[in-house]
Amino acid sequence: MIVERGRYGPFFSYTNKEYDTSGISTVHPKQFRMSAFEITYLLTLSDGEDIDQKVKSICLEQSVELPGALLDSHIEEEVVGDPVSIEKVKEDQFEVVISWPIANLGGEITQFINVLYGNISLKPGIRVTSADWTELSDLFAGPAVGLKEVRNRHQVLDRPLSATALKPVGSTPSELANYCFQFACGGIDIIKDDHGLANQSAAPFGARLKACVSAISKAEEQTGNRASYYPNITASPEEAIERYQMAARRGADGVLLCPHISGLPTMHKLAQMDIDLPIIAHPAFSGQLVMHETNGFTPDFLYGQLWRAFGADFIIYPNKGGRFSFTTEQCKAINGAARTPDSDFKKSFPMPGGGMEIDDLDRWVADYGKDTVFLIGGSLYEHPEGIIKGAQELQDKLTRE
Amino acid sequence: MIVERGRYGPFFSYTNKEYDTSGISTVHPKQFRMSAFEITYLLTLSDGEDIDQKVKSICLEQSVELPGALLDSHIEEEVVGDPVSIEKVKEDQFEVVISWPIANLGGEITQFINVLYGNISLKPGIRVTSADWTELSDLFAGPAVGLKEVRNRHQVLDRPLSATALKPVGSTPSELANYCFQFACGGIDIIKDDHGLANQSAAPFGARLKACVSAISKAEEQTGNRASYYPNITASPEEAIERYQMAARRGADGVLLCPHISGLPTMHKLAQMDIDLPIIAHPAFSGQLVMHETNGFTPDFLYGQLWRAFGADFIIYPNKGGRFSFTTEQCKAINGAARTPDSDFKKSFPMPGGGMEIDDLDRWVADYGKDTVFLIGGSLYEHPEGIIKGAQELQDKLTRE
Known part of the structure; x- marks a missing residue:
């Protein structure tokens, strides 16, 4: 399943252990976003986990760290991670691409590390497999020699x-x-x-x-x-x-x-x-x-x-x-x-x-x-x-x- | 099994994947060591691993990174990690204490991180559970407030x-x-x-x-x-x-x-x-x-x-x-x-x-x-x-x- 950018949704399943994402509208693409970078993850579900919920939890955890229902619409539009595609690779395992606003980084490589794998380093079943560096080439310079x-x-x-x-x-x-x-x-x-x-x-x-x-x-x-x-x-x-x-x-x-x-x-x-x-x-x-x-x-x-x-x-x-x-x-x-x-x-x-x-x-x-x-x-x-x-x-x- | 400091040995088993430790004498305590600190590990054996070999490999990997047979006796005495105790906690699992010369750190906290868990971060079955900070209190100052x-x-x-x-x-x-x-x-x-x-x-x-x-x-x-x-x-x-x-x-x-x-x-x-x-x-x-x-x-x-x-x-x-x-x-x-x-x-x-x-x-x-x-x-x-x-x-x- 390949899903069009910004059109993935809705997210509905809710467990006590994750953010309530029910307030988040994902029907409309996040059209106000000027610039974004994409990270690709391999997600593995544990017993009872739902892929949509897991994806959306990452979108919240690595940006606003608040339940979706509490967010102003401009924050949701401009700050929260945006699922680009969710593709099943095998039973309980999915390749997922999430798009993140460049503005969340504030021009700092340390905040890039945080968005990339800060809090989610403490969660199971999330493996980063790739980043699209094109939009990040102002932030990173690569090898000098x-x-x-x-x-x-x-x-x-x-x-x-x-x-x-x-x-x-x-x-x-x-x-x-x-x-x-x-x-x-x-x-x-x-x-x-x-x-x-x-x-x-x-x-x-x-x-x-x-x-x-x-x-x-x-x-x-x-x-x-x-x-x-x-x-x-x-x-x-x-x-x-x-x-x-x-x-x-x-x-x-x-x-x-x-x-x-x-x-x-x-x-x-x-x-x-x-x-x-x-x-x-x-x-x-x-x-x-x-x-x-x-x-x-x-x-x-x-x-x-x-x-x-x-x-x-x-x-x-x-x-x-x-x-x-x-x-x-x-x-x-x-x-x-x-x-x-x-x-x-x-x-x-x-x-x-x-x-x-x-x-x-x-x-x-x-x-x-x-x-x-x-x-x-x-x-x-x-x-x-x-x-x-x-x-x-x-x-x-x-x-x- | 609790083993007296510096008297653990000999190490004999050898696999291609680990250092040859056969040249290391461990019969005599490392009496020339002026000052040392101890790290406690939980070691878990994989198929075919031998605890003595695993311990000694850590002692070499985190200090000299050379096979034991190549070491001068003064290096072996003064630099290589020294097993203090090896205690079986359950099948294939051991609590191990290794003593490390303070001199290996050169007064730097970064080199402490390296001795603690540098190369062995890439090896399976090694978990650090404790350090004895007494000898390290010149290097670390703890909370300022x-x-x-x-x-x-x-x-x-x-x-x-x-x-x-x-x-x-x-x-x-x-x-x-x-x-x-x-x-x-x-x-x-x-x-x-x-x-x-x-x-x-x-x-x-x-x-x-x-x-x-x-x-x-x-x-x-x-x-x-x-x-x-x-x-x-x-x-x-x-x-x-x-x-x-x-x-x-x-x-x-x-x-x-x-x-x-x-x-x-x-x-x-x-x-x-x-x-x-x-x-x-x-x-x-x-x-x-x-x-x-x-x-x-x-x-x-x-x-x-x-x-x-x-x-x-x-x-x-x-x-x-x-x-x-x-x-x-x-x-x-x-x-x-x-x-x-x-x-x-x-x-x-x-x-x-x-x-x-x-x-x-x-x-x-x-x-x-x-x-x-x-x-x-x-x-x-x-x-x-x-x-x-x-x-x-x-x-x-x-x-x-």
């Missing part, structure tokens, strides 16, 4: 990139710089900090940054090939901004950020700053948003669509078959959302990782395509012939493709 | 407080101020913005703040009783800080913040500022962390313990029986964690809300006790005799107890 410019900077236009992580926490700057040097000599394209390297006394941010940038230069002198170094700037918003500036001043090539720890608005802020270091987004603390089939966000919505809108140049996600548990289809969907040309934003570079092995790389390259950065950490450290050899093997596979 | 001082400011020492919300989005400042005036005349203690009121053109933050503060004064002139007004400052971190300052300058009594939208570090920052307006924390966008029985956080850990540590003076949570779905036991556990005197932090004021009815209030007061703020929104707007009458009824119930 993006896939194409990253390729230009690396002068690597036609193969997948490699990435690895400096670890473990507890190492000194010179130990980390030594790993960095070896990875760079082995030809790894992007060398990032482990996301657990913050500002611990074993390797404070500034000392680590200096040592690793210097290691990159030293490797370049020896090999003629320049790797990139991305320090982790995850911290409180103020501190993350300071570290971003320091990373730029001291010659880093980009930065790593956990947006769900510093806060999504902080990633957006960094991407808007007058510093052109690309941002690798790491999924730490985000997992519960994507791990539950009928709730939260699809992985491709969160990591592909939302992170891209919020300015992630690279998108780390847990690859199928590693220590985490996404399916190949979910991984491909993330790649697709990150890279689709059908967007107002620059492309993000997908960066699958988390327990990936060099031996499996051919398969992943075939599956994910060349516009992918393969993040391989542990198995390079484990290589029987050492890090440089492991890195060379990885790089050989990628350049041979 | 707290329950007792809020009572002093209200000069209400011996009964529950009432709270309500100004809404809906789309109203003008004078419409919202008019509601505010009526609630204040009816005797409501705390009048807060709906968390969807941001900086929309219908009621920009500054204009709304001015109008509502003025409405509070006007009601005080008429009734002799002064209500409190808490505007919503949820925004990007910088903007939230500016609005916090503006709220203080212009005579608001406190503020509302959605910490999971602005970011948890922003709530901590606000609580540390030299402004003594109490903060009401709202759970928007936090739901998926608490909605899944064997994952995420228990509601009392997130809303009671973690928010209290991060500086929430008031803790809004969805009450049993409203539009959301916590159980009475879960609600009581949140109250308990927010108010326990067994803490280095000041007490937070629990504020259950979300579809609560005046008629049910006696029951909730009996269940939750007087150190509770009852947040009743919609049903005051719906009162057949109007808002002032509804507010008076609510207030009568609370003062009569």
